[in-house]
Amino acid sequence: MSTTFWIIIAGAIATYLTRIGGHLVISRFDHIHPRVEAGLNAVPAAVLTTLVAPELLNAGPAEWAALVVTAVVSLRGGLMAMFLAGAVVLILARQFVG
Amino acid sequence: MATDLISESGGKSDFWQGVRLSMPVVVASAPFAVLFGALAVDNGFSVLEAFLMSALVYGGASQMVGIQLFGQHVAPWLVVLSIFAVNFRHVLYSAGIGRRIAHWPVISQALGYFILTDPQFAVAEARAQSGQTVGFAWYLGLGLPVYLFWIVESALGALFGKLIPDTHALGIDFLLPIYFLGLVMGFRKRPLWLPVVVASACASIVAYKTVGSPWHVSIGAIAGVLLAVILPPRHSGVEAKR
Numbered sequence: 001m002s003t004t005f006w007i008i009i010a011g012a013i014a015t016y017l018t019r020i021g022g023h024l025v026i027s028r029f030d031h032i033h034p035r036v037e038a039g040l041n042a043v044p045a046a047v048l049t050t051l052v053a054p055e056l057l058n059a060g061p062a063e064w065a066a067l068v069v070t071a072v073v074s075l076r077g078g079l080m081a082m083f084l085a086g087a088v089v090l091i092l093a094r095q096f097v098g
Numbered sequence: 099m100a101t102d103l104i105s106e107s108g109g110k111s112d113f114w115q116g117v118r119l120s121m122p123v124v125v126a127s128a129p130f131a132v133l134f135g136a137l138a139v140d141n142g143f144s145v146l147e148a149f150l151m152s153a154l155v156y157g158g159a160s161q162m163v164g165i166q167l168f169g170q171h172v173a174p175w176l177v178v179l180s181i182f183a184v185n186f187r188h189v190l191y192s193a194g195i196g197r198r199i200a201h202w203p204v205i206s207q208a209l210g211y212f213i214l215t216d217p218q219f220a221v222a223e224a225r226a227q228s229g230q231t232v233g234f235a236w237y238l239g240l241g242l243p244v245y246l247f248w249i250v251e252s253a254l255g256a257l258f259g260k261l262i263p264d265t266h267a268l269g270i271d272f273l274l275p276i277y278f279l280g281l282v283m284g285f286r287k288r289p290l291w292l293p294v295v296v297a298s299a300c301a302s303i304v305a306y307k308t309v310g311s312p313w314h315v316s317i318g319a320i321a322g323v324l325l326a327v328i329l330p331p332r333h334s335g336v337e338a339k340r
Binding site for chain 1: 126129142143144147150151154155156157159160163164166168174175177178179181182183184185186187188189190191192193194195196208211212214266267268269272273274275276277278279280281282283284285286288289290291294295297298299300301302303306307311314315317318319320321322323324325326327328329331334335
């Protein structure tokens with residue numbers, strides 16, 4: 001079996017553990033410490049930010065325009081609207097500035 | 099309680115009620131399934147592997163992260179750890195939904211947790227809070243169409259992705275940062291969102307420049323989470339709920 005296959009299997013097991021783990025572990029406690037809860041609340045934004053921020057270092061005008069438009073559209077629209085707006089701006093801008 | 103019995107015995111109509119609610123999720127996730135398939139092939143996955151990952155992991159953002167790091171030839175255990183890190187939020191969904199589905203048979207619960215995605219949690223939790231029972235048939239009706247469309251569209255995206263000639267002109271290489279920025283913005287109503295994002299952004303950029311990829315992901319994430327833990331609870335909005 002290939003490395004890719006084992007990455008998929010291990011990734012699937014790790015993912016399932018997150019989906020069943022909260023029920024198995026956290027439900028045993030009467031309440032979660034506020035600081036732990038605050039930390040858990042911060043997890044998605046913290047992880048996802050690290051996937052965007054370093055890209056800014058290599059980004060050109062087209063990429064910057066796309067990210068700015070995505071952020072602005074996100075104030076009003078849903079995930080799909082902001083994604084499509086960002087993608088359209090990126091593709092159009094790349095026709096001109098490469 | 100009589101209505102509970104009726105709704106439990108009327109599993110079929112409950113199922114189709116769930117299916118109706120699943121349709122917006124099916125439509126909204128379709129482009130991302132196709133995008134995942136195309137990007138997976140672009141990053142060195144086969145069509146079958148892209149299909150398998152969608153079928154077994156079944157978590158959009160984590161699959162995107164996984165293939166991106168795989169394409170950068172990151173060590174396999176780090177790819178798996180990153181998938182785990184991105185999916186870690188499910189721990190909270192799991193803890194929240196557990197009391198709603200505790201009356202199901204254990205096998206049904208085990209299956210229920212497998213399809214516990216962001217929209218699945220949101221819609222099921224909304225039903226529970228409106229005072230209705232979250233039955234297995236209804237939950238499956240809500241989740242099964244999303245799952246089936248997700249894996250089929252991933253495979254189609256993988257097949258189609260091979261046919262895309264100029265990925266740069268189509269912006270395929272930069273669609274993921276846009277998608278992730280969209281997800282980050284989606285959490286902006288949460289307490290401490292801005293400080294956490296700023297801390298994670300700064301730490302990840304510094305780590306990217308010094309330690310290098312993929313450690314910037316873990317280091318940046320830890321910086322943001324630590325900030326939320328360290329700041330007094332009155333800022334994090336969790337104290338009011340106690």
